[in-house]
Amino acid sequence: AQKVTQAQTEISVVEKEDVTLDCVYETRDTTYYLFWYKQPPSGELVFLIRRNSFDEQNEISGRYSWNFQKSTSSFNFTITASQVVDSAVYFCALSERQGTGNQFYFGTGTSLTVIP
Amino acid sequence: DVKVTQSSRYLVKRTGEKVFLECVQDMDHENMFWYRQDPGLGLRLIYFSYDVKMKEKGDIPEGYSVSREKKERFSLILESASTNQTSMYLCASSRQGNSDTQYFGPGTRLTVL
Numbered sequence: 001a002q003k004v005t006q007a008q009t010e011i012s013v014v015e016k017e018d019v020t021l022d023c024v025y026e027t028r029d030t031t032y033y034l035f036w037y038k039q040p041p042s043g044e045l046v047f048l049i050r051r052n053s054f055d056e057q058n059e060i061s062g063r064y065s066w067n068f069q070k071s072t073s074s075f076n077f078t079i080t081a082s083q084v085v086d087s088a089v090y091f092c093a094l095s096e097r098q099g100t101g102n103q104f105y106f107g108t109g110t111s112l113t114v115i116p
Numbered sequence: 117d118v119k120v121t122q123s124s125r126y127l128v129k130r131t132g133e134k135v136f137l138e139c140v141q142d143m144d145h146e147n148m149f150w151y152r153q154d155p156g157l158g159l160r161l162i163y164f165s166y167d168v169k170m171k172e173k174g175d176i177p178e179g180y181s182v183s184r185e186k187k188e189r190f191s192l193i194l195e196s197a198s199t200n201q202t203s204m205y206l207c208a209s210s211r212q213g214n215s216d217t218q219y220f221g222p223g224t225r226l227t228v229l
Contacts, residue, residue: 035217045206045220091158104218108158
C-alpha cells in the first residue's frame with residue numbers, strides 16, 4: 001500500500017488562481033515528519049516545509065500555506081494567487097523511524113502547470 | 117547552504133557497461149540516499165547509508181550496488197547496465213534522525229542504449 005498518496009497527477013490553473021495540492025499519508029508511528037518538495041523543470045528537488053506529527057498548526061509562508069490534519073491523515077498544500085514560476089512537480093513525503101534510522105516515503109507527485 | 121553535487125547531469129551508456137554515479141555532499145551529513153525517478157512512479161529508494169562503509173537496501177536494489185568509503189561521498193554502481201535502468205537518478209543527504217530534511221542533488225539523467 002502507498003504510504004503517501006497524491007491523488008492529483010496533473011493540475012492546470014490560470015495565473016492568479018488559488019490551487020490546493022492534496023496529500024494523504026499512512027503510518028503507525030506516533031512520531032513522524034511530513035515534507036513538501038518542489039521540483040522545477042531544472043530537476044533539483046527543493047525543500048519547502050517540514051512538519052512534525054505533534055504540531056497541527058497550519059503554516060503560512062507568503063503565498064504558500066499548509067493544512068495538517070491528523071484526523072484525516074492529510075497534509076495539503078495551497079498556493080494562493082498562483083504564478084507561472086509555481087509550475088513544477090510537487091512531492092509530499094513522510095519520514096518515519098525504521099530500525100536504527102529513518103526512511104522517507106515519497107508520493108508520486110503532482111504536476112502543476114500555471115497558465116499565463 | 118547544503119550542497120549536494122552529482123558527477124554528471126546527463127549520461128549515455130550502452131547495455132552491459134559498468135556505470136558509476138557519484139554523489140558528494142559538503143555538510144558532514146551522516147545519511148545519504150540514492151533514488152530513481154520515473155514518470156508516474158515518483159521517487160523510489162534504491163539504497164541508503166547511515167555511516168561510512170554501511171549500506172542498506174531500499175525498495176528497488178536489484179541491479180545496483182553502492183559504495184561509501186568516505187562520509188561525504190556515496191557512489192551508485194550499475195554493474196551491467198540495462199535499458200530498464202534508463203531513468204533520472206537523484207542523490208540526497210541528511211543528518212541523522214527522522215526529523216531531518218533530505219537535501220537533493222541536481223540529478224543525473226541516465227540513458228542506456
